[in-house]
Amino acid sequence: MTFDSILTLLTLPQIFAAICITLLAGFVKGAIGFAMPMIMISGLGSFLSPELALAGLIVSTVVTNVWQALRGGGREAVEAAWQYRLYIGALLLLIALSAQLVVILPQSVVFLTLGIIVVVLVSYLLFGRALHIPAQHRGAYDLGFGAVSGLIGGIAGIWGPLTVAYLTAVDTPKKLQIKATGVIFGSGALVLMLAHMRSGVLNAQTIPLSVALLVPAMGGMMLGQRVQDRLDQKKFKRVTLFVLMVAGVNLIRRGLF
Numbered sequence: 001m002t003f004d005s006i007l008t009l010l011t012l013p014q015i016f017a018a019i020c021i022t023l024l025a026g027f028v029k030g031a032i033g034f035a036m037p038m039i040m041i042s043g044l045g046s047f048l049s050p051e052l053a054l055a056g057l058i059v060s061t062v063v064t065n066v067w068q069a070l071r072g073g074g075r076e077a078v079e080a081a082w083q084y085r086l087y088i089g090a091l092l093l094l095i096a097l098s099a100q101l102v103v104i105l106p107q108s109v110v111f112l113t114l115g116i117i118v119v120v121l122v123s124y125l126l127f128g129r130a131l132h133i134p135a136q137h138r139g140a141y142d143l144g145f146g147a148v149s150g151l152i153g154g155i156a157g158i159w160g161p162l163t164v165a166y167l168t169a170v171d172t173p174k175k176l177q178i179k180a181t182g183v184i185f186g187s188g189a190l191v192l193m194l195a196h197m198r199s200g201v202l203n204a205q206t207i208p209l210s211v212a213l214l215v216p217a218m219g220g221m222m223l224g225q226r227v228q229d230r231l232d233q234k235k236f237k238r239v240t241l242f243v244l245m246v247a248g249v250n251l252i253r254r255g256l257f
Contacts, residue, residue, distance in 0.1 A: 005205070005208045006208050006209050006212060008205070009052065009205065009206070009209055010048070010209070014047055014048070017043075017047065018043075018044060018048075018056065018209075018213060019213070019216045020216075021039065021040060021043035021044060022040060022060065022213045022216040022217050022220065023216040023217075023219060023220040024039060024043075024220060025037075025039035025040045025043070025057075025060075025217065025220065026060070026064065026216060026217040026218065026219060026220025026221040026222075026223075026224065027220035027221070027223050027224040028220075028224060028243065029064060029068075029217075029220075029221055029224060030220065030221035030222060030223060030224020030225040030226075030227070030228060031224035031225070031227040031228050031231075031239075032224075032228065032231075032236070032239055032240050032243060033068060033164075033177065033178040033181045033182070033228070034160040034161075034163070034164045034181050034185065034240075034243075035160060035243055035247060036057070036060065036061060036064060036160075036217065036221075037057050037061055037158050037159075037160060038158055038160060038161065038247045038250075038251075039247075040053070040056065040057040040060070040213075041053050041054065041057060041156065041158060042247075042250055042251075042254065044056050044057070045254070050107045051201050052206060052209075054156075054196070054201055055196070055201050055202050055203075055206035055207075055209065055210055056206070056209050056210050056213055057210070057213070058189065058192060058193045058196065058202055058210050059193070059207075059210040059211050059213070059214050060210070060213050060214045060217035060218075061185065061189040061192070062186065062189040062190055062193055063214055063217075063218070064217055064218065064221050065181075065182050065183075065185040065186030065189055066182070066186045067182075067218070067221070068178065068179075068181070068182030068185075068186070068221075069179060069182030069183045069186050070182075071182070071225075076179050077179055077182065077183050080176060080179040080180040080182075080183050081183045081187075083176075083180070084142065084180055084183070084184060086139050086142040086143050086146065087142040087143070087145065087146035087149075087163075087166075087184065088146065088183070088184055088187055088188075089143075089146070090142070090143045090144075090146030090147040090150060091146040091147070091149050091150040091153065091159060091163075091184065091187075091188050092150065092187060092188060092191045093147075093150065094146075094147050094148075094149075094150025094151045094153070094154060095150045095153050095154040095159070095188055095191045095192055095195060096154065096191050096194075096195050097154065098150065098151045098152075098153070098154030098155050099154035099155070099192060099195035099196055099198075099199055100154075100195070100198070100199055101154070101155055107155075107156065107254075108254070108255045108256075109255070110152060110155045110156045110255075111156065111251045111252070111254040111255035112251070112252060112254075112255025112256060113152065113255070114152045114156065114158060114161065114162070114248075114251050115248045115249065115250070115251030115252035115253075115254075115255055116248075116252060117148075117161075117162060117248075118161040118162065118165060118244055118245075118247065118248030118251065119245065119248035119249060119252065121162075121165045121166075121169065122165060122241055122244045122245045122248060123245075124169075125165070125168060125169055125241055126241055126245070133170060141166075145162060145163075145166045148162060149162045149163050149166075150188070153188060153192065154192065154195060158251075159185070159188055160181070160185060161244055161247055161248060161251075163181065163184055163185070164177075164181060164240060164244060165244055167180060167181065168237060168240055168241065168244075173233065174231070174232075174233045174236045174237075178228070
């Protein structure tokens with residue numbers, strides 16, 4: 001990988017902007033456990049093609065989520081994976097299938113649909129509501145939300161908002177939510193990477209950019225984790241919902257304009 005290969009895709013001002021956006025995305029992810037792909041796809045997509053923006057975030061998404069899942073030990077990551085195994089299974093399957101549609105389905109439709117879903121669900125939660133899911137129906141909800149997240153994730157590279165909104169809605173404890181999102185996002189990102197190697201989005205020309213952005217992503221994440229450790233459950237949930245609402249509104253804006 002050489003700097004010259006990245007210069008064939010981006011100008012110097014674009015490289016600087018990409019680094020700043022990725023640093024911010026890493027910090028937010030470190031603080032609340034998600035939002036990196038949303039920030040990166042929104043920021044990079046403002047001056048790069050959707051395919052190049054998507055390629056740019058993939059390696060950082062894989063590595064930072066593996067880091068997040070294994071922080072504090074692998075045993076808890078395995079327990080979180082088992083607890084949400086149905087969600088993860090549906091997510092991975094739909095990511096693999098829908099990723100092949102990225103070059104033919106209008107991104108505006110995907111962004112608008114995801115934005116509306118997130119804003120409606122977060123608005124519901126902000127009014128103090130909660131999803132009351134009977135234990136005997138939990139598997140169906142996991143499969144349903146996982147499938148929808150995977151469908152959108154394979155096309156747009158974003159499955160975090162709906163995943164986090166669902167975990168927040170069912171009052172997942174902060175520590176478990178951070179661990180579960182790391183496992184869910186990490187496994188999803190790995191499948192996404194493999195799927196887009198097949199679709200052609202991630203190729204010999206775009207891989208160097210994706211790898212290079214890992215440096216600011218990890219730097220920002222380590223700074224953000226210092227903030228995360230100071231957030232109690234109530235503040236964590238409030239900050240999470242706020243970031244989700246901003247992300248949802250931004251996705252609707254992208255879908256419309």
